[in-house]
Amino acid sequence: MPDAITIPAPADFHVHLRHLKMAHLVVPHVRKGGFSLAYVMPNLNPPITTTAMALDYKAQLQAIDPSVDYLMTLYLSPDLTPDEIVKAKQAGIAGVKSYPRGVTTNSDGGIESYEMYFPVFEAMQRVDMVLNLHGEIPSDPATASNFLHFVVFSDIGTEHLPFPRLRIVLEHATTRAAVEAVKACGPTVACTITAHHLALTVDDWAGQSFHFCKPVAKYPDDREALRQVIREGHPRFFLGSDSAPHPIEAKSTSTPTHGCAAGVYTSPVLLPLTAHLLESFGALDKLEGFASTFGRRFYQRELQAGQSQPVVLQRTKELVAEKYEAEGADVVPFWAGKPLDWQIVS
Numbered sequence: 001m002p003d004a005i006t007i008p009a010p011a012d013f014h015v016h017l018r019h020l021k022m023a024h025l026v027v028p029h030v031r032k033g034g035f036s037l038a039y040v041m042p043n044l045n046p047p048i049t050t051t052a053m054a055l056d057y058k059a060q061l062q063a064i065d066p067s068v069d070y071l072m073t074l075y076l077s078p079d080l081t082p083d084e085i086v087k088a089k090q091a092g093i094a095g096v097k098s099y100p101r102g103v104t105t106n107s108d109g110g111i112e113s114y115e116m117y118f119p120v121f122e123a124m125q126r127v128d129m130v131l132n133l134h135g136e137i138p139s140d141p142a143t144a145s146n147f148l149h150f151v152v153f154s155d156i157g158t159e160h161l162p163f164p165r166l167r168i169v170l171e172h173a174t175t176r177a178a179v180e181a182v183k184a185c186g187p188t189v190a191c192t193i194t195a196h197h198l199a200l201t202v203d204d205w206a207g208q209s210f211h212f213c214k215p216v217a218k219y220p221d222d223r224e225a226l227r228q229v230i231r232e233g234h235p236r237f238f239l240g241s242d243s244a245p246h247p248i249e250a251k252s253t254s255t256p257t258h259g260c261a262a263g264v265y266t267s268p269v270l271l272p273l274t275a276h277l278l279e280s281f282g283a284l285d286k287l288e289g290f291a292s293t294f295g296r297r298f299y300q301r302e303l304q305a306g307q308s309q310p311v312v313l314q315r316t317k318e319l320v321a322e323k324y325e326a327e328g329a330d331v332v333p334f335w336a337g338k339p340l341d342w343q344i345v346s
């Protein structure tokens with residue numbers, strides 16, 4: 001059992017950093033949690049739909065913490081054109097995020113059908129931008145669809161030839177079926193896994209609003225499939241935290257017509273938490289691949305010589321903070337008040 005681990009430049013390939021007061025509270029937590037690269041989600045209100053908006057948002061994030069490499073994304077919507085994709089690529093924007101309509105936070109402008117976006121996907125394939133899929137559709141009794149990650153996904157998976165070179169990431173997989181669908185695809189298709197979905201199952205979020213997120217955690221066998229693919233060291237499965245801060249009040253209150261906000265907040269403890277969880281299911285030796293190398297390779301963000309930005313973890317028990325607050329913003333982290341076996345020492 002090692003007492004210290006060094007990970008070169010951990011990278012979080014799916015994170016919500018918000019804006020305004022919440023951004024001021026949570027953006028510094030990317031570094032605090034051990035990460036120097038943040039792949040930033042565009043579901044602000046209003047969503048980030050143009051290159052200009054994404055660059056403006058990036059500048060806001062850099063003003064809060066310039067030490068993080070922010071990879072920006074656009075929100076897939078009818079406003080997005082092939083010309084805008086070319087412009088976005090030239091401006092260094094890395095991907096386009098697709099949210100099925102109504103499925104999670106700020107997804108009212110999300111998509112209902114993929115076909116109308118085929119010209120956009122064609123442009124993305126041509127300039128080599130990544131398509132990020134929120135792989136979840138609202139339940140529909142008519143088609144018996146219910147958390148069917150792979151239904152959405154298989155609509156445009158690599159075996160569907162219009163876009164065989166389009167690089168696709170299925171975000172925050174939560175089921176065995178999703179893991180198997182991604183494994184069956186070729187090298188253009190990858191998958192992110194969150195830290196919290198490695199810990200939670202249905203029993204943990206039903207009635208515990210701070211564990212409620214979209215997609216919700218599923219059954220023990222689904223969680224085991226996520227754990228197993230990490231144990232295997234599969235290079236197309238890597239960490240994307242989906243760390244999603246919401247004010248404590250929004251997490252704590254629901255009404256007869258509105259549930260509480262969906263999102264689990266892991267940024268400030270992300271690397272220690274990931275190490276702790278991987279060790280609990282016998283995958284600590286896969287931490288470097290899962291939290292740094294595999295995602296960087298898929299996104300072509302590999303470290304250059306002399307760029308290793310190592311983070312050192314030491315085996316030391318420490319309790320996670322009960323909450324974080326700053327002027328006008330507060331948030332409860334995942335694992336609040338509980339011990340983690342690893343801490344960042346440098």
Ligand SMILES: O=C1C[C@@H](C(=O)O)NC(=O)N1
Nearest residue numbers: 104105213214244262263
């Ligand atoms: O996909 C998402 C979005 C996120 C948010 O709060 O933005 N919260 C979630 O639980 N899932």
